[in-house]
Amino acid sequence: MASTDLLLTFNAGSSTVKIGIFATEGTEATRIGKGVIDFRAEPLSLSLTKGPQIIEMPLKAEVTEDLHGVIDETLALLADHFDMTATRAAGHRVVHGGDRFTRAIALDAAATDAVDALTPLAPLHQPQALRFIRALKHLKPHLVQTASFDTAFHATQDDLIRRFAIPRALHDEGIKRYGFHGLSYKFIAGELRRKAPHAAKVVVAHLGSGASLCALDEGVSRDCSMGFSTLDGIPMATRTGWLDPGVILHLADQRKQSFEEIEDLLYHRSGLLGVSGISADTRDLLKDDRPQARQAIDLFTLRIAGEIGRMAATLNGLDTLVFTAGIGEHQSEIRAGVAKRSSWLGLAIDEKANAANDFTISTRKSRIAAHVIATDEEQVIADEALSILRGG
Structure with a gap:
């Protein structure tokens, strides 16, 4: 891939989304910008950080369930500051991977449906990530998309730790301890290897x-x-x-x-x-x-x-x-x-x-x-997306 290639990350919360813009070279993804949209704010705006600059850009699109208008306008605004034609992939934070997803994955139609099937385990968070995944699929159908799961980092925990004192059949059906904030903890683990x-x-x-x-x-x-x-x-x-x-x-x-x-x-x-x-x-x-x-x-x-x-x-x-x-x-x-x-x-x-x-x-x-230690979930999402993009 060329050194000018870009990669986007989407870290969707219940009422906000953080958008990371990364330049990629070889196996390295380096942040060159960060956008935030707070859907509680009126009027709606995209707050873009680019180097020392913080740029507030109003969003005129109506917030709909499918988010098509908001995402389309956001990408257009970002294109005023970055070469968005060089975007090769978009990585998403997904809260719940259940027992099925223990590492980051590429998102095709079947994988997206499988992520959706886990919504009952995270009814307030999973739908938010899926809205952005589907909106980008609609607007950029050929763009590679990946999912990084908050639960995946904790898949190494012992079965004893993950159990509740409930009937075994319920545990086997998925009622167990999964753990969250895994992207943050993965980043911190890496920082500790470097610094301590x-x-x-x-x-x-x-x-x-x-x-x-x-x-x-x-x-x-x-x-x-x-x-x-x-x-x-x-x-x-x-x-x-x-x-x-x-x-x-x-x-x-x-x-x-x-x-x-x-x-x-x-x-x-x-x-x-x-x-x-x-x-x-x-x-x-x-x-x-x-x-x-x-x-x-x-x-x-x-x-x-x-x-x-x-x-x-x-x-x-x-x-x-x-x-x-x-x-x-x-x-x-x-x-x-x-x-x-x-x-x-x-x-x-x-x-x-x-x-x-x-x-x-x-x-x-x-x-x-x-x-x-400052955490950086978007960096983990970007690194995992780049690894998938390069066939890792």
Whole structure:
């Protein structure tokens, strides 16, 4: 392939999409631009980052279910800044691969249908990726498209870790722990090989509006705080995290709440927002003096620290802790709170390094190394798409 070839990535969330623009040369994909569309914003716009520039471009197309107009206009706007005729492939983040997809794949009609068949396992996330996959197929029918799965990285976990204490037949039907944020954890595992090659038994805390932790043994996933769904694990911005199933029974039986009401509660009205009654954003809560705000932050750091301890048991030891994603990379107060609750493990944080968001934030005497590493899911998607494009 020529050095000027381009590759696009699409990282679709419930209400936003991040579009990566990568130049490819040989086996290397290098980011040259990034676009973001927030479908909640009015008026709709494409925010493009190109080098030091941030360019806001209004989108006039109507947002339809098939997204044809929005994607067509977006590609046209990108063509004002990049040679879009050189685009050779588009890689997509897909949340759920089930047991079938344990590596990135090329998307033909049959594979797309197979991804769609997994929608019941991720009803809020899978359809978003499929909208972009199908829109691009309609607009660019000959463009190679690939899928990178958040669950694939965790396929290495032992069957014991993946089991719930439910009848075996249900497990065999797919009701098990899958784990998520796998693209982020794959990137971090690669960064650790480069920057901290001696790290062996590692817990990575991916802390953003969606949040989870992963136990890595020599870079291989052994456990994840998220299980069957993205609701599981630690409290998040608006999601509950762990919840006694009896609460669901109580809400349905005693309070006669509908499925839709319970789903809305679990996904959109709980977590930090629910506990504080103030905000889902840790930045707002850290600045707020009200006790409800403090309690939400304390619950967040308590559950993170508890999960670190649990994962140390899975790994039979712990030598490295990594903080990543928006909160993990930028909010020193959250990291300090987690570290304080994890001091029994021998973790000690250097206050100055932590405040500066340095790569290493642990003290020299700390028995556990603590690092801050920026994650890049789009880079993983691009690398996997390029590998498929080159026949890897």
